[in-house]
Amino acid sequence: MRVLVTGGAGFVGSFVIDGLVAAGHDVIAVDSLHPHAHRRVPDYLNPRAEYVWGDLRDAAVVRTAVAGIDAVSHQASMVGLGVDFGDVLDYVTNNDLATATLLAALHEQRFTGRIVLGSSMVVYGEGRYRCRDHGIVRAGPRDPRRLDRAEWEPTCPCCGRALVAEPVPEEASVDPRNVYAATKLHQEHLVEAYGREHGSSTIVLRYHNVYGPRMPAQTPYAGVASIFRSAYQAGEAPRLYEDGAQKRDFVHVSDVARANIAALRVAPELSTTCNIASGHPVEIRRVAAALAAAYEPCAPEPVVTGRYRIGDVRHVFASIERARDVLGFSPAITPEQGLREFAVAPLRDFGNAGRPVPGLERSAPGA
Ligand code: UD1
Numbered sequence: 001m002r003v004l005v006t007g008g009a010g011f012v013g014s015f016v017i018d019g020l021v022a023a024g025h026d027v028i029a030v031d032s033l034h035p036h037a038h039r040r041v042p043d044y045l046n047p048r049a050e051y052v053w054g055d056l057r058d059a060a061v062v063r064t065a066v067a068g069i070d071a072v073s074h075q076a077s078m079v080g081l082g083v084d085f086g087d088v089l090d091y092v093t094n095n096d097l098a099t100a101t102l103l104a105a106l107h108e109q110r111f112t113g114r115i116v117l118g119s120s121m122v123v124y125g126e127g128r129y130r131c132r133d134h135g136i137v138r139a140g141p142r143d144p145r146r147l148d149r150a151e152w153e154p155t156c157p158c159c160g161r162a163l164v165a166e167p168v169p170e171e172a173s174v175d176p177r178n179v180y181a182a183t184k185l186h187q188e189h190l191v192e193a194y195g196r197e198h199g200s201s202t203i204v205l206r207y208h209n210v211y212g213p214r215m216p217a218q219t220p221y222a223g224v225a226s227i228f229r230s231a232y233q234a235g236e237a238p239r240l241y242e243d244g245a246q247k248r249d250f251v252h253v254s255d256v257a258r259a260n261i262a263a264l265r266v267a268p269e270l271s272t273t274c275n276i277a278s279g280h281p282v283e284i285r286r287v288a289a290a291l292a293a294a295y296e297p298c299a300p301e302p303v304v305t306g307r308y309r310i311g312d313v314r315h316v317f318a319s320i321e322r323a324r325d326v327l328g329f330s331p332a333i334t335p336e337q338g339l340r341e342f343a344v345a346p347l348r349d350f351g352n353a354g355r356p357v358p359g360l361e362r363s364a365p366g367a
Helices: 011-022 059-066 085-108 144-148 179-198 224-233 253-265 284-295 321-327 335-342
Strands: 002-006 026-031 050-053 071-074 114-120 128-131 135-137 164-166 202-207 209-211 250-252 272-276 361-363
Touching: 002 011, 011 026, 011 071, 011 253, 026 059, 050 059, 059 085, 071 085, 071 253, 085 179, 114 179, 114 253, 179 202, 202 253, 209 224, 209 253, 209 335, 224 284, 224 335, 250 253, 250 335, 253 272, 253 321, 272 321, 284 335
Parallel strands: 002 026, 002 071, 026 050, 071 114, 114 202, 202 272, 209 250
Antiparallel strands: 050 361, 128 135, 128 164
């Protein structure tokens, strides 16, 4: 099978390529080496894949990349909450417009193969909550006045009582709460619309908090695991927003890559959406503690800032039953084990590794 992997120099994309190459597939990767994520061509690229250094928003680049492919693994995305709303154009063009350009090129080819989309749990907004009296309820938008009083937990919209967070299933209603989340949901809708119109199978993978080697080092666009790890490495205390008790599901990038390979292999007529997570939710302060273990005895105590980010949600973690049933997905690495290793694993080096970013060019396998 010849597979196009978008975002192939990136964190998840590069691991997907390693898995595909190991399984004997031909890979063509497209990556723009976006400056938010790369200062150099990374040195971990699989030499048996073919790379096109170009922008997915460029129809000419994409037309070349889609020629003769059997499947698409669409991983390219600008991630994270970003700096502020000023990032909106970057998110919309890099995520929505790029996806539209890719799908338009596939349409020109009358492509009917499988498309796997790397999406995100951010499309849910808050996770799932249960009220003792009112059952499953939807937590409304977070009220800044409550947050200013350090009232972090969402309450029942019917009775105002405390709620209990539960794993979110794929059929939960979507509620994107920031620009990035809105673009990820739009990507899902665009890909699904393509699938319906062309009879293509589409598999949407909603990643929870992915971490592991090759993650970009500290930037406003990096995830919390990388930010905390960078802090410990620099001998600084990680800063916990809210009270640090917010829950997420941290899933190792190698498990995410395996889910992607499985998604490319399932029955050709299947289209579905799956959460990809470890199934072991943890509080953010536990993430700091797990990373600190590698830096003891001199790891500084995390600082509970009591500050919050607009657009953040309180708890979101996953049910992975569908991924187990449909993809045979069984995460191999628990957060406890993976975060301990991650504390000392190589991050994407922004300083001096790899080669300088070239202009738009292409490199052949083995080059
Ligand atoms: C993360 C990713 C998002 C991805 C999603 C699912 C980033 C920035 N976000 O979203 O792209 O789609 O997982 O894979 O990569 N926090 C702190 N201190 C910090 C930074 C964060 O306490 O210095 C807290 C936040 O308030 C939040 C939690 O850590 O409660 C997670 O934040 P973050 O890593 O930014 O990720 P998500 O928003 O969960």
